[in-house]
Amino acid sequence: ENVLTQSPDILSLSPGERATLSCRASRGLNSNLLAWYQQKPGQAPRLLISGAVTRAPGIPDRFRGSGSGTDFTLTISSLEPEDFAVYYCLQYNIALWTFGQGTKVEI
Amino acid sequence: QVRLVQSGAEVKRPGASVKVSCKTSGYNFTRYSITWVRQAPGDRLEWLGWINTSELKTKYSQKFQDRITLSSDTSTTTAYLELRSLTSEDTAVYYCARPLADWGQGTLVSVSS
Numbered sequence: 212e213n214v215l216t217q218s219p220d221i222l223s224l225s226p227g228e229r230a231t232l233s234c235r236a237s238r239g240l241n242s243n244l245l246a247w248y249q250q251k252p253g254q255a256p257r258l259l260i261s262g263a264v265t266r267a268p269g270i271p272d273r274f275r276g277s278g279s280g281t282d283f284t285l286t287i288s289s290l291e292p293e294d295f296a297v298y299y300c301l302q303y304n305i306a307l308w309t310f311g312q313g314t315k316v317e318i
Numbered sequence: 319q320v321r322l323v324q325s326g327a328e329v330k331r332p333g334a335s336v337k338v339s340c341k342t343s344g345y346n347f348t349r350y351s352i353t354w355v356r357q358a359p360g361d362r363l364e365w366l367g368w369i370n371t372s373e374l375k376t377k378y379s380q381k382f383q384d385r386i387t388l389s390s391d392t393s394t395t396t397a398y399l400e401l402r403s404l405t406s407e408d409t410a411v412y413y414c415a416r417p418l419a420d421w422g423q424g425t426l427v428s429v430s431s
Contacts, residue, residue, distance in 0.1 A: 246418055248363075255413055255421035256363065267419055299363055303418065307377065308353065308365035 213238045215300055217311035224316065230287040232314045234300035239280045246301045247276055247285045249294075250313075256299065260285065290316070320344040322414055322422035329428045330404050338425045340397040340414035347395040348372040353417050354388060354399045356410040357424075366412075369397060404429045 214237040224230055234245065243263035248256035258267045260276035263283055273288040287294055295318055300311040325339040340352060354366040367378040369388040376388050385402040397414055404427075411424040 250363075255424055258419040261418050301363075301418075307379075308355075308368075310355075310363040310365065312362045 212307075213240070213302055213304065213309055215302055215309055215311035217298075217300055217314045219314060220312070221315045221317060223318070224290055225318065226290050226292055228290050230285075230290055230294070230316055232285040232287075232298055232316075234278075234283045234285070234311050236281045236283075236302060240302055241304065243279050243283075244303045245276075245278075245283050246303060247274075248299045248301060249296045250299065251296045259298075287316075320416065320420045322416060322420055324412075324414060324422040324425045327426040327428070329430070332405055332429060332431055334404050334429075335400060335402040336404060336427050337398055337400045338412050338414075338427070340399070340422050342395045342397065342416070345416070347390075348392055350416050352388075352390065352397040353415045355413045355415060357413070358407070358410040361410075364410075366399065366401075371397065401427075406430065 216235050218233045245263045247260040249259055250256045259270050259274050264276045275286045277284045295316055297313045297315045299313050302309050321343045323341045328336050330336050348371050351368050351370050353368045356364050367388050369376045369390055371390045378386050387400040390397040406429050409429045411426050413424050414422040
């Protein structure tokens with residue numbers, strides 16, 4: 212199993228600040244099959260990024276995905292109030308998914 | 319638009335089974351797989367398995383392999399998750415998803431004696 216480890220567990224920031232979230236895989240990901248999700252309480256996860264770098268339709272350009280191999284980053288350039296949530300990375304190797312443990316971005 | 323609508327909350331006794339449905343609409347059902355994910359209270363997302371709705375092939379997480387069955391019905395464009403031998407550790411919100419972007423609203427399954 213390809214284990215994903217996210218850091219930090221909690222990120223305390225203010226609106227307008229930059230957020231940098233990390234996701235490290237225990238083994239390299241083929242074709243960079245890595246996604247990022249945002250989840251708010253009581254809601255299903257919302258896809259932000261797929262293929263490590265491609266924003267999903269309707270996702271603001273303040274969200275940027277980068278990285279390859281085993282190290283991936285989600286950057287939120289300037290936090291808006293609605294961005295405070297939990298963020299998960301996901302590796303979606305064919306027919307086998309694993310999630311990171313999540314990073315909570317809090318005010 | 320694409321919609322995935324799941325069945326309602328369930329309360330089960332330990333040792334029982336649960337079957338959750340995921341009614342889809344707005345797309346060609348057999349062109350996309352359906353994945354199931356769960357989330358225990360305050361915990362991370364956890365992948366359960368996947369069904370190819372065209373070939374009806376399945377792949378399960380090793381953790382659940384012995385007590386999970388995924389199925390689908392093309393005539394009603396509905397996918398199903400059955401989980402057996404429930405324990406309190408199976409208390410969670412269960413989600414179906416059309417990878418990667420489209421998710422159901424979640425179904426809370428509570429297991430308690």
